[in-house]
Amino acid sequence: MTELLKxxxxxxxxxxxxxxxxxxxxxxxxxxxxxxxxxxxxxTNSTDGLQKLTEGYFDVxxxxxxxxxxxxxxxxxxxxxxxxxxxxxxxxxxxxxxxxLQALEYGAADFLVKSELTEARFARAIRxxxxxxxxxxxxxxxxxxxxxxxxxxxxxxHLSHELRTPxxxxxxxTELLLESDTAEEARPELNIILNNGKHLLSLLNDIxxxxxxxxxxxxxxxxxxxxxxxxxxxxxxxxxxxVDNGLTxxxxxxxxxxxxxxxxxxxxxxxxxxxxYNAIKFTxxxxxTVDLWVQKADGKEMLYFRVTDTGVGIPAGQLKDIFxxxxxxxxxxxxxxxxxxxxxxxxxxxxxxxxxxIDVVSEERKGSVFTFCVDPGDISDTQRCYFNPExxxxxxxxxxxxxxxxxEVLIVDDLADLRKLAGYWVKAAxxxxxxxxxxxxxxxxxxxxxxxxxxxxxxxxxLHMPDIDGREATSMIRSLGYQYPIVALTAAMAKDIxxxxxxxxxxxxxxxxxxxxxxxxxxxxxxxxxxxxxSDVQPAEKKLHFLVVEDDAEAAQLMQILLESLGVTATLxxxxxxxxxxxxxxxxxxxxxxxxxxxxxxxxxxVERIEHSYPENVVIIVSGHDYEPAVSSSAxxxxxxxxxxxxxxxxxxxxxxx
Numbered sequence: 001m002t003e004l005l006k007x008x009x010x011x012x013x014x015x016x017x018x019x020x021x022x023x024x025x026x027x028x029x030x031x032x033x034x035x036x037x038x039x040x041x042x043x044t045n046s047t048d049g050l051q052k053l054t055e056g057y058f059d060v061x062x063x064x065x066x067x068x069x070x071x072x073x074x075x076x077x078x079x080x081x082x083x084x085x086x087x088x089x090x091x092x093x094x095x096x097x098x099x100x101l102q103a104l105e106y107g108a109a110d111f112l113v114k115s116e117l118t119e120a121r122f123a124r125a126i127r128x129x130x131x132x133x134x135x136x137x138x139x140x141x142x143x144x145x146x147x148x149x150x151x152x153x154x155x156x157x158h159l160s161h162e163l164r165t166p167x168x169x170x171x172x173x174t175e176l177l178l179e180s181d182t183a184e185e186a187r188p189e190l191n192i193i194l195n196n197g198k199h200l201l202s203l204l205n206d207i208x209x210x211x212x213x214x215x216x217x218x219x220x221x222x223x224x225x226x227x228x229x230x231x232x233x234x235x236x237x238x239x240x241x242x243v244d245n246g247l248t249x250x251x252x253x254x255x256x257x258x259x260x261x262x263x264x265x266x267x268x269x270x271x272x273x274x275x276x277y278n279a280i281k282f283t284x285x286x287x288x289t290v291d292l293w294v295q296k297a298d299g300k301e302m303l304y305f306r307v308t309d310t311g312v313g314i315p316a317g318q319l320k321d322i323f324x325x326x327x328x329x330x331x332x333x334x335x336x337x338x339x340x341x342x343x344x345x346x347x348x349x350x351x352x353x354x355x356x357x358i359d360v361v362s363e364e365r366k367g368s369v370f371t372f373c374v375d376p377g378d379i380s381d382t383q384r385c386y387f388n389p390e391x392x393x394x395x396x397x398x399x400x401x402x403x404x405x406x407x408e409v410l411i412v413d414d415l416a417d418l419r420k421l422a423g424y425w426v427k428a429a430x431x432x433x434x435x436x437x438x439x440x441x442x443x444x445x446x447x448x449x450x451x452x453x454x455x456x457x458x459x460x461x462x463l464h465m466p467d468i469d470g471r472e473a474t475s476m477i478r479s480l481g482y483q484y485p486i487v488a489l490t491a492a493m494a495k496d497i498x499x500x501x502x503x504x505x506x507x508x509x510x511x512x513x514x515x516x517x518x519x520x521x522x523x524x525x526x527x528x529x530x531x532x533x534x535s536d537v538q539p540a541e542k543k544l545h546f547l548v549v550e551d552d553a554e555a556a557q558l559m560q561i562l563l564e565s566l567g568v569t570a571t572l573x574x575x576x577x578x579x580x581x582x583x584x585x586x587x588x589x590x591x592x593x594x595x596x597x598x599x600x601x602x603x604x605x606x607v608e609r610i611e612h613s614y615p616e617n618v619v620i621i622v623s624g625h626d627y628e629p630a631v632s633s634s635a636x637x638x639x640x641x642x643x644x645x646x647x648x649x650x651x652x653x654x655x656x657x658x
Contacts, residue, residue, distance in 0.1 A: 001590075010039075011039070011060060012041070012056075012057060012059050012060075012532045013030070013038050014056070014062070016044070016062070017042065018044045018067050018271060019062065019064070022114065027092050032223055033123055035482035038100070041058070045070075046074060049061070050075055059086070060089065060126060061079075062089050062091055065090055066092070073103065077107075085137070086133065087130075087132045089108065090108045090110070091114055091394060093114055109128065110125045112125055129408070131610070161474060168417075168418055168421070169415075169417040169421065172418075174193050174194045178191070201513065204379065206342040210342055211214050218349075218353070220350075221264050221613075222263050222264050225268075225584045226260060226587075227303075230268060231251060231274070234272050235389045238280065242287070245283075245415065247285070247288060249280075249289045250290065251292070252289065252290070252292070253387040255292075257294065257304070257384055258383070259382060259384065260584055261303060261377055261379060263644065274307065274346070275307045278344070279307055282368075286310030288307065288308065290306070291305070292305055294384075295373075301379055301380070302373040302375060303373060303376040303626060304372070304373045305374075306369060306370070307370045308367065310366070312365065313362045313368055314362040318580050319360060322360065324345060335556055354374040355373065355375030358371070381463060405524070406431060406457075407431050407432070408456050408457050409432070409456065409458045409523075410445060410446070410458070411434070411436070411460045412435075412465075414437055418514075422434065429523050431457070431523065434456070438465050440468050442461070442473050458526045458527060459474075459477070459482075460487050461486055462488075462490070463490040464490070470488060471617060477502075484526075486507055487506065487510055488501050488510065489512060507526070524616075525636075543567065545577065545586075546563055547573060547589040548560060548563070548596040549574075549579045549606075551575060551595065556572045560572060566650060576606045579606065587616075588617060590618075593620050594606065594607070594619050595623075596621060620640070622643060623640060623642060
């Protein structure tokens with residue numbers, strides 16, 4: 001006899017059957033299936049059958065249709081209603097098509113006639129039921145895993161909010177004390193508090209990044225980027241840390257480097273800072289050297305980085321594990337230095353997603369060498385030069401400007417500490433401040449202002465508050481007719497949150513913990529008032545510089561001529577990519593005149609790209625028709641103008657910049 005079940009399958013089977021002769025026949029059929037190692041449990045009524053199905057774990061249930069005065073259909077219905085996933089095979093004494101269809105409709109896995117039951121038919125039914133059981137278990141496990149992931153995401157979002165909120169106070173008030181003269185004697189201790197607070201924030205960011213990587217939700221946003229800007233930022237940031245630890249930090253370009261590369265600049269910075277900071281942390285004497293070069297790999301030019309230190313090194317047996325999450329070098333030096341063991345794992349994942357790879361060579365007590373590469377995009381026609389870290393950028397961003405702004409800001413937050421901190425910074429910028437403890441109070445204060453014929457110039461609105469939260473409060477404030485900017489404050493920066501909040505009436509989002517730099521950037525964007533440069537000698541008025549993004553060459557040249565006649569330098573870009581390349585080089589223009597009909601990118605998408613990478617710029621929409629309503633939610637769009645442009649229109653734009 002051909003074996004019908006291969007290999008041997010073990011199964012717990014429940015038989016609900018009130019006839020002992022049929023039980024013996026069924027038992028005999030099961031015994032003949034030598035490839036089935038079955039453990040049979042027999043009950044004689046539907047009540048016991050349902051109890052067994054509820055209490056025990058069975059792979060298959062064989063259910064007789066006629067159970068005394070009852071039918072097996074009632075048990076089948078009760079089992080399905082109770083969520084029991086065990087596949088049920090209905091057994092009956094006579095063939096009945098109507099009953100067959102009814103049983104299958106109620107959820108039976110199969111329908112077998114006892115008088116027609118053969119070994120082959122029985123084997124197929126059992127095999128199908130077991131397969132169905134396995135499929136159902138996989139489905140339930142998948143659903144449970146998805147539910148667990150959703151719970152984890154909710155937990156991490158809650159954890160992020162709960163940790164970032166106190167960190168806002170810790171970092172903010174520590175910076176305030178360091179800037180004041182009241183705690184001069186405690187300055188070393190305050191610096192320790194500030195550095196450790198920043199370290200806690202970096203660990204929190206690492207945990208959130210790792211959760212995104214695990215859930216495959218980490219997205220990169222490659223844009224044309226100035227490599228020199230990245231290197232100078234990192235060199236300036238970490239050189240101080242190296243010197244404070246008695247170390248040297250050297251950056252060399254072994255070949256000429258592309259001026260522009262196409263990468264996610266935020267993530268490349270993250271990788272470099274992590275590797276260089278680790279090198280500083282685990283080096284007691286000597287220094288850290290960062291070498292860069294361009295080299296072809298598999299016919300493609302790749303950008304290489306090598307971070308060399310003279311530190312403690314890594315044991316050979318642990319090199320293979322250092323890029324695994326939560327792994328640390330287990331020696332007293334590492335334990336003394338601390339860390340969650342996430343940075344290298346995240347860096348390795350980011351490098352892989354940037355089209356590259358990472359490798360390490362190390363020797364104990366002599367140091368380590370981390371080498372990685374990333375895909376810089378098409379750099380075949382890109383201008384190249386050697387990097388000099390001592391050559392400073394001269395783009396106007398390194399000036400220490402003291403801003404003096406006008407207007408009144410309403411700060412809405414249920415935490416008094418954070419209201420007070422944000423209020424202090426707003427007052428220091430020259431604006432006046434009012435406070436609301438919750439959404440209800442904010443709505444009432446805005447209503448009173450509007451009724452009196454005045455208004456707040458800006459509202460900083462926390463999203464997570466008791467009573468009425470920030471989202472609902474903003475919707476209600478907008479319904480009152482409030483038309484000035486509202487900026488959301490949140491510790492949970494979820495994907496697409498800007499688009500979601502824009503639909504509710506928000507103009508921008510600030511992530512907690514709020515830094516003075518980010519808050520001042522927001523105040524500059526939304527509050528009117530002069531920016532006063534504090535210096536002994538007032539410089540001559542800076543010549544305005546506009547970026548004109550227009551694919552029509554004649555229209556672009558006309559705008560350039562008109563702007564230059566108004567004393568404005570105009571740089572032209574004919575596509576979205578050229579626009580992003582120029583922004584990567586200059587970072588800031590006084591205004592960007594942006595045509596909506598570009599050949600390589602929708603105008604709305606380009607606005608989003610500019611806002612994400614260079615939010616300090618102000619965009620003027622240039623369109624062939626009336627204002628694009630979808631752009632109104634973008635914080636960087638100042639106004640929209642309709643073609644053709646006149647000199648008078650351009651003069652009005654220029655006058656707002658001076």
